Amino acid sequence: MTTLITGAAGFIGMHTALALLENGETVVGYDNMNDYYDVALKELRLAKLEAYPRFTFYRADITDYPTLTDCFAKEQIRTVIHLAAQAGVRYSLENPHAYIQANVVGFTNVMEAARRYKAEHVIYASSSSVYGGNEKLPFAVGDDVSHPVSLYAATKKANELIAHTYSHLYDLPTTGLRFFTVYGPYGRPDMAYFSFAEAIMANKPIRVYNHGDMMRDFTYIDDIVNGITALKQHVPTRAAEKEAAVRTPDKSDAPYRIYNIGNHQPVRLGTFIATLEQTLGKKAVKQYVPMQPGDVPATYADITELQALTGFQPATSIDDGLRRFAAWYLTYKQQAAKLKNPAI
Numbered sequence: 056m057t058t059l060i061t062g063a064a065g066f067i068g069m070h071t072a073l074a075l076l077e078n079g080e081t082v083v084g085y086d087n088m089n090d091y092y093d094v095a096l097k098e099l100r101l102a103k104l105e106a107y108p109r110f111t112f113y114r115a116d117i118t119d120y121p122t123l124t125d126c127f128a129k130e131q132i133r134t135v136i137h138l139a140a141q142a143g144v145r146y147s148l149e150n151p152h153a154y155i156q157a158n159v160v161g162f163t164n165v166m167e168a169a170r171r172y173k174a175e176h177v178i179y180a181s182s183s184s185v186y187g188g189n190e191k192l193p194f195a196v197g198d199d200v201s202h203p204v205s206l207y208a209a210t211k212k213a214n215e216l217i218a219h220t221y222s223h224l225y226d227l228p229t230t231g232l233r234f235f236t237v238y239g240p241y242g243r244p245d246m247a248y249f250s251f252a253e254a255i256m257a258n259k260p261i262r263v264y265n266h267g268d269m270m271r272d273f274t275y276i277d278d279i280v281n282g283i284t285a286l287k288q289h290v291p292t293r294a295a296e297k298e299a300a301v302r303t304p305d306k307s308d309a310p311y312r313i314y315n316i317g318n319h320q321p322v323r324l325g326t327f328i329a330t331l332e333q334t335l336g337k338k339a340v341k342q343y344v345p346m347q348p349g350d351v352p353a354t355y356a357d358i359t360e361l362q363a364l365t366g367f368q369p370a371t372s373i374d375d376g377l378r379r380f381a382a383w384y385l386t387y388k389q390q391a392a393k394l395k396n397p398a399i
Contacts (some may be wrong), residue, residue, distance in 0.1 A: 058287075059132040061085045061165060062118055062139035066243050067180070067234070067279060069100035071136060074280045076107040085123070085138065086374050087116040096376035100241055101305045117161035118170070119355045127172040134287060137165050137179040140210075143204070143245055145351045147206040159217075166221045166229075174227070176290045178283060181215055181231040181313065183272070183354045184208035193355040196233070196305035196313050200336070205349035210398045215313060222311035229292045229310070232283065235317030235356045239276030239376060240383030246325075248273075248377070251329040251331055251339065260340040267325035267343065270353035275371035275379075282316045285365035305360070317356025330373055334381035356376060 058075055062068040063084025072082050084104060088097050095213040104110045111130065115122040117139050126132070141147075141157035161178070169177050182252040185208050203209040238248050254261045291310040305313040332338050344354070361367045 056133045057081045058134040059083045060136045064097040064101045067226040068138045070276050070280050075210045081109045084112045110192050120164045122170050127168045133172050133175050135177040143302040144205045144207045154210045162214050170225045170227050177229045181233045182211040183233050183235040193357040195357040197303050218219050219311050222309035232316045235272040235274050255339045260342040263341050263343050270319045271323040272322040272354045272356045274284050274318040275376035280370040282367045314361040315356040315358050319358050321355045334377045
């Protein structure tokens with residue numbers, strides 16, 4: 056049973072692929088290795104995966120439909136874990152077309168290839184950003200998500216709508232996961248916690264949006280991976296006739312489901328920064344700035360539905376998670392420095 060992971064050289068993709076490979080599964084990775092952030096970090100992640108004989112890699116873009124379909128046909132893909140996307144809320148203000156190409160055109164290509172080659176389950180990355188400016192906390196999967204406040208969020212909501220269409224028309228089982236601020240070793244340098252660590256260690260100021268008065272449901276990568284791998288075993292099915300009229304934002308009579316996947320314990324940004332300072336052993340120089348357009352004041356995941364289905368239970372505290380990230384980060388920076396200057 057071969058699993059295709061798009062965005063395999065990405066943060067969540069690498070960790071998910073490792074978990075499946077460690078479990079003896081066959082994994083096909085697919086990634087365009089773009090330069091949105093440091094490609095060397097992506098190569099480092101990829102090197103860990105290529106150490107496994109059951110791993111095959113395609114260096115290609117999901118917007119390249121012929122190559123994508125060739126991969127499906129050749130590798131006999133049964134499960135798809137679609138994580139490839141143009142990420143980042145703030146970057147979407149500067150380069151909107153990148154989001155439409157990767158997150159809408161690319162997503163549609165993956166759905167169409169999965170339909171054409173009869174994949175048995177597509178698990179795909181949505182985002183907590185779809186909740187937009189919702190003020191009811193915690194965010195529940197049944198809440199209205201009709202008012203995104205960034206183009207990134209709009210493309211992720213579009214993914215959910217496209218997935219439902221494929222589930223309804225073609226009986227393609229799809230499961231969407233609304234991720235809540237994932238962090239940990241090998242993380243994305245554009246994420247706040249990573250850029251904060253970079254600035255702190257370089258004695259540069261960090262930009263603290265909304266004066267630190269923001270709440271985020273920071274979720275450690277191992278907990279995210281446990282949720283994804285557990286969902287592989289739970290393939291949505293079409294509802295029985297008597298249930299066919301039941302339609303909510305997260306489910307319908309089609310083989311289609313959406314779940315929140317988060318820590319369910321939001322942390323104030325100021326507290327998060329103080330914990331990071333402690334784990335790095337160094338104080339930050341803080342530059343307080345107003346809220347950035349497209350940002351939201353709080354995220355908080357209601358994970359009741361995922362818990363009921365899989366027993367999902369986040370197990371990593373913010374203290375433990377940041378300690379593990381800091382240990383990895385300091386080693387990573389030492390290795391990077393040696394590569395640039397072997398005399399060190």
